[in-house]
Amino acid sequence: MEKYPGYLRRPHYYETDQMQIIHHSNYIRWFEEARVDLLEHLGLPYHVLEESGIIVPVLGVSCQYKEMIRYTDAVKIHVTVEKYTGTRLNFAYCITPVTDESKILTTGTSQHCFLQGNSGRLVHLKKANPVFHQLFSDYAAL
Template sequence: MKKELRQKLKPYVHLTQYYETDQMKIIHHSNYIRWFEEARVDFLDQIGANYAKMEELGITSPVLSVEAQYKAMVRFGDSVYILPSIEAYNGVKLTLSYRVLDAVTGELRTTGKSQHCFLNEEGRPLSLKRTHPDIHRCFKAYHEHIFEI
């Protein structure tokens, strides 16, 4: 799929909630991992690789690793953009990177990364390129996509 044929993707927006804060009145570090997952599910849906549809096809995608680097605090009531991008993809493994930006100022608040693999119903690795070329094309088309805000 040619780059110019890709649809424009919408950034994932999260309005922080009071329950996400800690005793210091900032967002607790564990919530960023949840936000990454929310943004990942939204991103994959937008590119045509919907999680629910993949699971119906017998494809699971467990997390192999996840990390976050905290650059600046996010507080209750802040809105943030969580911008995922496909950093690496080979048909069997997928690595996504994330940028969390303040929705008002554009300030970078957090960066992160998650790595996933694709498994069949028996829990064995599978190659989307071989078994599901339509889904494979979705990942290839948006490899290294950069969000425009």
């Protein structure tokens, strides 16, 4: 299993404010785009989870802005699995310039749980879907 290489993103003009700086509300969307891409990298896109009857709602999200990102800046969003318990899945995000991945522009986190789509009841993946559980366990251990 390979570590996720990161999500490349070029800002769109409509995501900026009058100063051509990315509006703060867009970072949460960028985190979601990167998270979806990570799940696809793992071979477990959202539609596969949902077709199995499992949904993954967001329980919380945070974002810390270190430096401004402008319309012309190409960035990479690094996503890591911060914690996996079988019922919860937490991600950490770090946005860097493509040209200097050691420079941190923005950081964030999101917390999720696994629910049965039809009942909304909490799901423990180890019991409900051992294949998904193993995949998340293996990746979290990287």
